[in-house]
Structure formats: structure tokens, C-alpha cells
Amino acid sequence: MKKTLGYLKPYGGTVALGLVLKFAGAVAELFLPLLLEYIIDDVAQNNALDYDKKINMVVILGCAMLGCAIVALAGNIIANRLTVKSSGNMTHDLRYDLFARTSYLNSRQVDEFGVPSLISRLTSDSYYVNQMVARTLRLGVRAPILILGGIVLAFSRDAVLACVLLGCVPLVGLIIFIITKRSVPLYFGVQKKQDEMVRRTQENVTGVRVIRALSKSAYECEKFDGTVKDLAAQEFRANKLMSLSNPLATLVLNLGLVVLIAVGAVRGNSPGIVLAFLQYFVIILNAMIALSKIFVVISRGSASSSRIESVLAADVSEHTGEYPADDSGCKLRFKGVNFSYNGVENNVRDFDFGIRPGQTLGIIGATGSGKSTLVNLLMRFYDVNSGQVFIDGKDVREYPLEELRKKFGAAFQNDFLMAASVRENVDYGRGLDDEAIIRALEDAQASEFVNGLEGGISFNLAQKAANLSGGQKQRLLIARALAGKPEIIVLDDSSSALDYATDAKLRKALAEGYPDSTKVIIAQRISSIKSADLIIVLDDGEIIGAGTHEELKETCGEYALIYATQMGGE
Ligand SMILES: Nc1ncnc2c1ncn2[C@@H]1O[C@H](COP(=O)(O)OP(=O)(O)OP(=O)(O)O)[C@@H](O)[C@H]1O
Numbered sequence: 001m002k003k004t005l006g007y008l009k010p011y012g013g014t015v016a017l018g019l020v021l022k023f024a025g026a027v028a029e030l031f032l033p034l035l036l037e038y039i040i041d042d043v044a045q046n047n048a049l050d051y052d053k054k055i056n057m058v059v060i061l062g063c064a065m066l067g068c069a070i071v072a073l074a075g076n077i078i079a080n081r082l083t084v085k086s087s088g089n090m091t092h093d094l095r096y097d098l099f100a101r102t103s104y105l106n107s108r109q110v111d112e113f114g115v116p117s118l119i120s121r122l123t124s125d126s127y128y129v130n131q132m133v134a135r136t137l138r139l140g141v142r143a144p145i146l147i148l149g150g151i152v153l154a155f156s157r158d159a160v161l162a163c164v165l166l167g168c169v170p171l172v173g174l175i176i177f178i179i180t181k182r183s184v185p186l187y188f189g190v191q192k193k194q195d196e197m198v199r200r201t202q203e204n205v206t207g208v209r210v211i212r213a214l215s216k217s218a219y220e221c222e223k224f225d226g227t228v229k230d231l232a233a234q235e236f237r238a239n240k241l242m243s244l245s246n247p248l249a250t251l252v253l254n255l256g257l258v259v260l261i262a263v264g265a266v267r268g269n270s271p272g273i274v275l276a277f278l279q280y281f282v283i284i285l286n287a288m289i290a291l292s293k294i295f296v297v298i299s300r301g302s303a304s305s306s307r308i309e310s311v312l313a314a315d316v317s318e319h320t321g322e323y324p325a326d327d328s329g330c331k332l333r334f335k336g337v338n339f340s341y342n343g344v345e346n347n348v349r350d351f352d353f354g355i356r357p358g359q360t361l362g363i364i365g366a367t368g369s370g371k372s373t374l375v376n377l378l379m380r381f382y383d384v385n386s387g388q389v390f391i392d393g394k395d396v397r398e399y400p401l402e403e404l405r406k407k408f409g410a411a412f413q414n415d416f417l418m419a420a421s422v423r424e425n426v427d428y429g430r431g432l433d434d435e436a437i438i439r440a441l442e443d444a445q446a447s448e449f450v451n452g453l454e455g456g457i458s459f460n461l462a463q464k465a466a467n468l469s470g471g472q473k474q475r476l477l478i479a480r481a482l483a484g485k486p487e488i489i490v491l492d493d494s495s496s497a498l499d500y501a502t503d504a505k506l507r508k509a510l511a512e513g514y515p516d517s518t519k520v521i522i523a524q525r526i527s528s529i530k531s532a533d534l535i536i537v538l539d540d541g542e543i544i545g546a547g548t549h550e551e552l553k554e555t556c557g558e559y560a561l562i563y564a565t566q567m568g569g570e
């Protein structure tokens with residue numbers, strides 16, 4: 001929590017001013033019963049004063065009461081505005097840092113936190129922290145002052161009546177404490193159910209096409225309904241319990257008032273003082289109820305703040321070191337590489353191969369055989385468990401990440417396009433000129449369709465490029481990978497949606513236009529990688545064949561089988 005609260009520091013001045021105003025407002029509010037008592041007992045019922053004098057004093061004291069009420073109100077309103085401002089600014093800063101940290105997390109850390117959880121930390125958790133800070137600033141000072149000030153002033157007026165008041169306070173406190181303590185876990189439950197609802201909503205919105213295609217809308221609605229009902233039930237349980245606190249506290253208050261009036265009557269207290277005490281009762285009671293609400297938001301907010309802090313505390317520094325070099329002259333080389341995502345079974349076993357600068361590496365294999373994992377290791381999204389991955393003879397763990405990633409132009413499997421222009425999507429913040437972008441689009445076989453779009457490269461894509469076909473999206477992603485002529489081009493399953501003729505043209509453009517770039521091409525179709533200098537065939541995390549197309553046809557049964565199956569398609 002300390003780190004989260006530290007985000008309030010820059011707004012210390014605003015916070016302090018707000019608190020001072022809250023304090024002034026609370027004090028002014030506490031004076032109201034005193035003035036009321038004075039008007040009733042010392043003015044209205046004072047037979048020594050004549051009528052005109054009484055009226056005069058009532059008007060003056062009435063104005064004083066009005067003044068106090070205005071100070072209380074204005075202090076409160078201005079302080080609340082300042083509070084909203086400082087807590088809003090603080091939440092902005094916190095969210096910014098959280099977002100920045102989240103985007104620097106390495107792939108393993110993202111796996112550990114989980115994407116939905118990272119999203120809810122950025123959205124609902126930061127909102128709960130905001131609520132905690134805002135509510136605490138609004139009520140955290142005001143409520144204790146009202147309670148303490150009320151008790152002190154009550155004692156200064158009449159110690160016996162104040163004892164009646166003081167007797168009620170612990171009782172009300174106990175009721176509120178028990179109820180709040182029990183309801184906090186229930187509110188945590190609500191938070192969890194909300195997360196689940198968010199996750200389900202995300203899944204459904206993202207997967208809306210699949211769901212419709214499989215006619216699963218009704219099924220999904222039913223599941224969503226279940227989640228929402230669960231959430232409603234949990235909220236009901238929490239609120240049901242919490243809603244007991246008000247009536248129970250009021251009951252104690254009313255009983256206290258009866259006792260107060262009885263004691264007042266027996267002791268012959270004046271009506272003014274009884275009325276003043278009545279007001280103190282109400283002020284104190286309300287303040288206690290407000291405090292109980294703060295406890296709920298604080299418990300919720302502190303849980304959220306620790307979820308946020310665990311992301312902020314994640315180590316995102318680059319771990320570079322020195323490793324043995326490779327002198328084989330390869331551009332890319334895997335040497336005895338083993339790797340596991342979960343640390344249990346190896347997803348990659350004994351990868352050993354290399355290609356020279358400007359050559360093409362083709363990778364083929366069944367789904368889940370480790371093709372994308374190979375790219376993940378090459379680009380150092382994950383670190384190997386044993387063995388080494390070299391680029392230009394240097395272990396990838398020796399390169400600063402930015403330098404390493406700059407070598408690559410990659411189109412990942414199921415990569416994403418932004419809701420921005422074609423130009424921005426291809427350039428992706430690299431500051432390339434239009435010529436380079438148009439060239440990349442041509443090589444990626446995308447220029448024909450891009451020219452047909454309204455505005456050409458200025459055409460704006462919809463979110464997730466929903467206004468493009470699958471093959472069009474793939475070609476833009478390829479253009480992004482090619483733009484800027486990177487040292488290493490990685491295309492992971494990037495031509496799967498292209499027809500054979502376009503795929504062939506793409507291969508030709510790659511070979512002719514990018515002779516110096518080393519290419520890594522993952523494909524399901526043999527035709528896409530047939531001319532590669534080295535093809536590796538993967539199966540369940542192992543290399544089961546390596547060589548050129550002609551060699552593999554002879555040496556690798558699996559490859560020969562895929563080839564035979566796909567021959568018909570070519
Ligand atoms: N982030 C991850 N966490 C845990 N396991 C993973 C992760 N990514 C992939 N795997 C597992 O690693 C294995 C290899 O996955 P990989 O993505 O490399 O397959 P692939 O050959 O690219 O398959 P496809 O052709 O379907 O893209 C699979 O068993 C997969 O379940």
C-alpha cells in the first residue's frame with residue numbers, strides 16, 4: 001500500500017488544503033448544536049430579556065448558525081472537489097506507470113500474471129484504489145473529527161448526558177465493526193465475480209464470430225447469465241449484511257435518545273441541551289456509519305493496491321551477460337537448445353541447426369510442435385533452459401533487447417493490426433518514408449488491394465482490422481515485417497490465407513528484393529518453404545528432419561508424407 005499511496009505525494013498541497021477545509025467544515029458543523037442550545041436556553045427562555053432584545057439576539061445567533069452551516073457546506077464541497085482532483089491525478093499516474101510496467105513485462109511474467117488479470121489490474125483494481133483514496137480523503141478526516149469533537153463538546157456541556165452518549169458509541173461501534181468485518185470478505189467475493197464477468201465479456205466479444213459460427217450464442221448467453229446471477233447473488237449477500245448496520249445503529253441511537261430524555265427529565269435538564277445532544281447523537285452516528293463504509297473501501301482498495309504493486313515490483317530490467325561465442329559463421333544458430341514453458345516438460349528438445357547470412361530457413365511441423373516457440377527463443381521473448389541461441393555468433397542474451405529486436409522484421413502468427421491507417425500500421429512508429437512503405441506493400445503483394453482502398457495507404461483500418469479480409473490482413477503484416485529491410489525476416493504462418501499464386505509471388509519478391517536479409521519462414525504448406533536453404537521438420541518439440549527439400553523427400557518419412565498429401569493441392 002505504501003508504494004501506491006506514494007503516488008499522492010506530488011499532490012500533497014491539494015490534499016492538505018482539502019483536509020484543512022474538511023477540518024474547518026467539520027468544526028463549523030459541531031458548533032451548530034451549541035448555538036442552537038444557546039438560542040433555546042439562554043435567549044428564548046430567558047425571562048430577563050425583553051421581547052425586542054430576544055428577537056435581535058435570535059436573528060444574530062440565527063445568522064451565526066447560517067454562517068456555520070455555510071462554512072460547513074462550502075468547506076465540504078470545495079474539499080470534495082480538491083479530493084476528486086488529487087485522487088484522479090494520482091490514479092492517472094498510477095495507471096500510467098502500471099501500463100508502462102505491463103508493457104515491459106517479459107513473456108514469462110505475462111504468462112505468470114495472466115492477461116485477463118493484468119487487464120483487471122489496470123482497470124478495476126486501479127478504480128478501487130481511486131475509490132479508496134477518494135473516500136478516505138473525503139471522510140477519513142471528517143468522520144473522526146465529528147466523532148471526537150462531538151464527544152468532547154458534549155462533555156463540556158453536560159458530563160452526565162455525555163456519558164449516555166458515550167455509552168451508545170461503543171455499542172454502535174461494535175455493531176458496525178462486526179457487520180463490516182463480515183461483509184469485507186463478501187465484497188472481496190464481489191470483486192472476484194466482477195473479474196470473472198469481465199473475463200467472460202472479453203472472451204465473448206473477442207470470440208463473437210466463432211460463437212455465432214458454432215451457433216453457441218444461446219449457450220454463451222446462458223453461461224454469462226450464470227456469471228451475472230452469481231455476481232448479483234454475491235452483491236446481494238454483501239449488501240444485505242451491510243444494510244443491517246444502518247437500522248441497527250439507528251435503533252441503538254433511538255434507545256439512547258430515550259435514555260437521554262429520561263435522564264434529562266429526571267435531572268431537570270433544559271430542552272435546549274437535550275436538543276443539542278440529540279444533534280450530537282445524529283452527527284456521531286452518521287460519522288460512524290461513514291467510517292464503516294471507509295473500512296470496506298479500504299479493505300477492497302488495499303487488496304487491489306497489492307495486486308497493482310506486485311506488477312509494479314516486477315523486475316523488468318534486461319538480464320544480459322557474457323556467454324561463449326559461436327564461430328561457425330552462421331547468421332542464426334541454435335546449439336543444443338532445450339526449453340520448457342512451465343518448467344515441467346520440455347517444449348523444445350535438443351534444437352541444433354544454423355543458417356548463413358541471406359539464407360532462408362523453412363520450418364514445418366504439426367500444430368503444437370514448437371515452431372512459434374523457436375521464434376520466441378530466437379527473438380528472446382523467452383530464455384532457453386539449456387544450450388545457446390546465437391545471432392552473428394553472439395548469444396542472444398548478450399544483446400541489449402532493443403538492439404536485438406531491431407534486427408528483426410517479424411509477422412507473428414495471429415498478429416494484430418491497430419485501428420489506424422495502413423501507413424501507420426506498416427510503419428509502426430519507425431518513421432519510414434512513404435516510398436519504403438509502398439515498396440514493402442508491393443513486395444508483400446498488398447499494393448493492389450491497398451490502392452483499391454479509399455485513400456490508399458491513408459485508409460483507416462477498423463478495430464482489429466475488421467474491415468479487411470484474412471488474406472489482406474496477413475499481407476499488411478508481412479509488409480510491416482519487410483518494411484525497413486531488416487537483417488532477419490520472420491514470417492510465422494503468414495501466408496496461410498494467401499492463394500498459391502500470391503504466395504509464389506511473395507516468395508519471388510522475398511528472394512529478389514531481400515537477398516541480404518536472413519529469412520525464417522514458418523509454414524504449413526511445403527510450397528511456401530520448398531526453396532529454403534534449410535528446412536527443419538518439427539514434431540512434438542523435436543527436430544525429426546533437416547535438409548533441403550530434395551534431401552528431406554528422401555530422408556524424412558514425415559516430410560515425404562506431408563509432401564505427398566499436399567501434392568494434389570499444388
Ligand atoms: N505461453 C505458453 N505457455 C505454456 N505453453 C505454451 C505456451 N506457448 C506454447 N506453449 C506450448 O508449447 C508447445 C509448442 O507451441 P508452439 O506455439 O511453438 O506450437 P506451433 O508449432 O507454433 O503450433 P501452431 O502450428 O499451432 O502455431 C505447445 O504444446 C503449446 O501448448
Ligand SMILES: [Mg+2]
Pocket residue numbers: 371372373413492493
Ligand atoms: Mg505457432
